[in-house]
Amino acid sequence: MANSFIGRDMAVDLGTANTLVYVRGKGVLLDEPSVVAMNTKTQEILAVGHEAKRMIGRTPDGITAIRPLKDGVIADFDATEQMLRYFIQQVHRRRYFTKPRLVICVPSGITAVEQRAVKEAGYSAGARRVYIIEEPMAAAIGAGLPVHEATGNMIVDIGGGTTEVAVISLGGLVTTLSVRTAGDELDQSIINWMKKEHALMLGERTAEEIKMTLGSAFPLPKEPEAEIRGRDMVSGLPRTVTLSSAEIRHALEEPLHTIVDAVRATLDQTPPELAGDIMDRGIVLTGGGALLRGLDERLRHETGMPVHIAQDPLTSVAMGAGKCVEEFEALQQVLVTDNRR
DSSP states (O other): OOGGGGGTOOOEOOOOSSEEEETTEEEEEEEEEEEEETTTEEEOOOOEEEHHTTTTTOOOOTTTEEEEEEEESSSSSHHHHHHHHHHHHHHHOOOOOOOOOOEEOOOTTTTTHHHHHHHHHHHHHHEEEEEEEEEHHHHHHHTOOOSSSHHHHHHHHESSOOOEEEEEETEEEEEEESSSSSHHHHHHHHHHHHHHHEEEEEHHHHHHHHHHHHHHOOOOSSEEEEEEEEETTOOEEEEEEEEHHHHHHHHHHHHHHHHHHHHHHHHSSSSSHHHHHHHHHEEEEEEEEGGGGTTHHHHHHHSOOEEEEEEHHHHHHHHHHHHHTHHHHHHHGSBBBOOOO
8 A cells, every 4th residue: 555655745845935846755856946927818827937937027018927925825826726736747747647645835824724725726736635744844854853852953944935933842843933034035125225225226036146145144254245237226227336245234134133033032932941952952044044154153143052054955844844755654743634625
């Protein structure tokens, strides 16, 4: 019986910025941006993933490139469902397979209605059963933390739409905080800062590139510089500005402060025994935000706790959810169960 499932069950990290699909026995087979490009007149999907992302901010009248998830939850149901179906088909070349069981990751602060929407999307994309796992739990399993032991593990998962902070012990979430400030918010604050300080309009993609190349959360020994291109808001013409990472750090100050505050607030809510464990073991950072330079330093500085970056922060959530698919029976308890169907 168990054998008949091999290669069909999947775990999906349905992220605001990227969606990863893990297939049982095969690992992460797909990692693409959560972007859908559609024809606005016929509602027909033109491109999904990398191809659609290239279109953001560059589309003519009849086409829009949208990100169907906002702040970790579904903003456009149809587009999400189409995107999910597309990604599942990408991995499942053969159509005659039985329908897969799906494990989908959701932010921990998600409402019952939002959770239901994720399930519905999974069912309409062709799943036989949909299980839900909370992102911080998946991230902790994926980062290799001993979640089932009676010790406190603290995970900070900074994605595109949400930052999830959680303390996990005995296979459950003890304290969690989900704030809707993460990668997207960092990009947005770069856009706003450039408008205010340099009267320069930037696109989303440029802002994201600046964050990756120049962004930092703590003073660096050498502050790199780069030339930024955008549209001058006064003359309306393209213009280039030279910026240093110190200036971008100012731009990122507010959202970073929110993230650091979330970590502090979670530590504040943690039972003292577990807080002691975290003092020993440290805080583990995962998610794309963990790649922001100096963020570990900044958290170390502000909390006085040791901070480690997970081995492969971008895939931790998918790997953790994947582990649940591999050892379905053993890890059943961490999944959020439902009795529908």
